[in-house]
Amino acid sequence: MITIIVQTVSRIMIPFIQLFGLYVIMHGHISPGGGFQGGAIFAASLILLTLTFELAEAEKRAPFRMLIAIAVSGALVFTGIGMLGILFGGYFLDFLVIPLPIPPADVSELMIVSIEIAIGVAVMALLIIIFFGMAEEVFE
Amino acid sequence: MVRVRHVTVFIVLAMIGAVLFIAVLDMPAFGDPEAPAHLHVVPRYIEMAYEETGVKNIVAAILISYRAYDTLGELTVIFVGAAAVLSLLWREDE
Numbered sequence: 001m002i003t004i005i006v007q008t009v010s011r012i013m014i015p016f017i018q019l020f021g022l023y024v025i026m027h028g029h030i031s032p033g034g035g036f037q038g039g040a041i042f043a044a045s046l047i048l049l050t051l052t053f054e055l056a057e058a059e060k061r062a063p064f065r066m067l068i069a070i071a072v073s074g075a076l077v078f079t080g081i082g083m084l085g086i087l088f089g090g091y092f093l094d095f096l097v098i099p100l101p102i103p104p105a106d107v108s109e110l111m112i113v114s115i116e117i118a119i120g121v122a123v124m125a126l127l128i129i130i131f132f133g134m135a136e137e138v139f140e
Numbered sequence: 141m142v143r144v145r146h147v148t149v150f151i152v153l154a155m156i157g158a159v160l161f162i163a164v165l166d167m168p169a170f171g172d173p174e175a176p177a178h179l180h181v182v183p184r185y186i187e188m189a190y191e192e193t194g195v196k197n198i199v200a201a202i203l204i205s206y207r208a209y210d211t212l213g214e215l216t217v218i219f220v221g222a223a224a225v226l227s228l229l230w231r232e233d234e
Contacts, residue, residue: 075215093212105190108192133230
C-alpha cells in the first residue's frame, strides 16, 4: 500500500541509491563492482520511484526517448573504443596501440574506465526501458 | 500404462543422476591449487594483469580487457532484450 510514509522514505533513499550506483560504476576498476552492477543499482532507484509514485512521475524524470538515446550511445561508445584499436593498426578492442602521450598501461586503464561508464549508462537505460515497457502494460 | 511410463521415467532419471554423480566424484577438490582451471591462464592473469592493463581489479581487467568480446556480447544480449520488449509493447500513440 502506498502511503506518505513509503513515499517519504523512498524520496530520502533514492538519491543515496543513485549515488551508490554511480560509485559502483566509477570504482569498478579498483574494487568489486563495474558497469553491469552499478547500472542495475541505478535502474533499481528509478524502479523504486515508479513503484512508490506514479509511472508518469518516473517518466517525467527519465523520458523514454532520452533513455533510448542513452542506451544506444553507451553501446556505441563501447564499440567505438573497440574500433579505435583497428583505426590505429591493431585488433578490435586492442587498447595498447592507441597513441596517447601517456604510458600504455595508463591508456588501457583510461579505456577500461570509459568502457565501464559506457556499460553502466547503457545497462541503466536498458533495464529502465524494459521495466517501463512492461509497467505501461500493467498500469493502463 | 501410466504406471509403466512412470517407472521408465524414474529409471532414466536415476541413470542420468548416477552419471552426473560419478562425474562430480571425478572433479578436483574444492579450492585445489593443482586443479586444471587454476593452471591454464589464471597464473598469467594474476602475475601480469596490472602491468598489461593498468587496472588493480583483476576481475575488471579480465572482463573489459582480456575478455572484452564476451562483455560486448553481454551488453548486446541486454540490448536485444530491451529491443524485443519495445517491439512487442511500445505504442506510438502517446
